[in-house]
Amino acid sequence: MSLFHKFAPLRAAYDRLESAKSNPFNVAFDRVLSPTEARIGDREILLLGTNNYLGLTYDPAVIARAVEATEMFGTGTTGSRIANGSYDGHKRLERALADFYGRKHAMVFSTGYQANVGVLSALAGKNDHLLLDADCHASIYDGSRLGHAQVTRFRHNDPDDLANRLRRLGDTPGDKIVVVEGIYSMLGDAAPLREFAAVKREWGAYLVVDEAHSLGVLGQTGRGLAEAEAVEADVDFIVGTFSKSLGGVGGFCVGDMEGFDILRVVSRPYMFTASLPPSVIAAALEALHQLRTRPILRERLMDNARQFYYGLADLGFNLGPEPNPVVSAIMPDPETAFAFWSRLLDAGLYTNVSLPPATPKGLALLRSSVGAAHTPDQIDHALSLFAEVGRAMGLIAPARAEVRAAG
Structure with a gap:
């Protein structure tokens, strides 16, 4: 018996997608042309599923800083931050992040995933309590x-x-640490952070906010939901990623708490992972500068998000609760989601399929992410393709002109 026998049901489902030519896990772009366009074979594809919120992956200054750093420091650090993997750029990026958030401390991880794993596993020991939003x-x-x-x-x-749950834990020993997200990655809804902050204060808990999808999106300066809701003083730690608005890869944590730097020697994902290459660090530094000095990017982003969200709503799609750069159309079932995704790709539009267990309430989602680099015409084109496929599959009502003609 194969070691992989336990995955047989998943393998069968995967093979069915392959045979139906509707497998989103096998898409490979032959060339990425811009933050909004790519090429697959001889076809140009409109990208609406990349999380490239500010469109900085092709920013000339960001690319130039990455090239300069590679030429000066090489392609990688070949070691962890604790061993030989801390360069001047890592320190400068940490100072820049701390300054951006108005915090005393910052540390950089090799991915956003590792930032959450590294911070939470270190903050909460076996006698402590983590209280997690169900959709984290x-x-x-x-x-x-x-x-x-x-x-x-x-x-x-x-x-x-x-x-209620903090009340039940009232006299239980151990620290209580609440974890929520700024914008949730599946339905694009934001947390009621003011209310969570009030609960945290009432019960003497700590509060961690993952701003992965809200950095560069929300707040007067783009710091995220905590800034937008004016509760930054109540948030003990902010975790985020460079792979969304900053257009790269990596993660971070910022905070004010005394003793913060002990995280560098108690966080195993930080200690035992090679640090980010100099080119990635330099690109993130420049992207952060662009975020801070070009508020027009956030304005364009939210204009595009609203255009797409309300456009889909007007067509009759069932969506998440509010317009944000993550816009998910709720499908009846996974098979319909895959078929819809495949038809859109055939028509030249790339989105994402999201399924349980990654999605809340077992939903099957066709998930799009809008960026500042999209033009209004591109958004309109995407909406026209959603309308065409949705009507062809019987998921939304026919166009009004078609209804009148039929009558």
């Missing part, structure tokens, strides 16, 4: 497992349920 990202749940803390889930975006 897999990296948050994985971090809770690595740290052996007692884990309590509360209902998604429900401050009353969080308060």
Whole structure:
């Protein structure tokens, strides 16, 4: 018997996608032309599923800084931050992040996933309690497992349920650490952070906010939901990633708490992972500068997000609760989601399929992510393709002109 026998049901489902030519896991772009366009074979594809929120992957200054760093420092550090992997660029990026957030401390991880795993596994020990929003990202749940803390889930975006669970833990020994996200990656909904902050204060808990999808999106200066909701003083730690608005790869954590730097020697994902290459660090530094000095990028991003969200709503698609750069159309089932995705790709539009267990409530989602680099015409084109496929599959009503003609 194969070691992989336990995955037989998943393998069968995967093979069915292959035979139907609707497997989103096998898409390979032959060339990426811009933040919004790519080529597959001889076809140009409009990209609407990349999380490239500010469109900085092709920014000339960002690319130039990455090239300069590669020429000066080489292609990699070949070691962890603790061993030989801390360069001047890592320190400068950490100072820049701390300054951006108005915090005393910052540390950089090799991925956003590792930032959550590394921070949460270190903050919460086996006698502590992590209280996680039910819809938190897999990296948050994985971090809770690595740290052996007692884990309590509360209902998604429900401050009353969080308060009830903290009340039940009232006299239980150990620290209580609440973890929520700024914008949730599947349905694009934001947390009621003011209410969560009030519950945190009432019960003497700590609060960690993952701003992965809200950095560069929300807040007057782009710091995220905590800034937008004016509760930054109540947030003990902010975790984020460079792979969304900053257009690269890597993660970070910022905070004010005394003793913060001990995380560098108690966080195993930080200690035992090679540090980010100089080119990636330099690109992230420049992308952060672009975020701070070009607020027009956030304005364009949200204009595009609203155009796409309300356009899909007008067509009759069932969507997440609010317009943000993550816009998900809820499909009846996984098979329909795959078929819809495949037809869109055939028509020249790339989106994402998201399925349980990654999605809340077992939903099958056709997930799009809008960016600042999209033009209004590109958004309109995407909407026209959604309309065409949706009507062809019977998921939305026929166009009004067609209804009149039929009558």
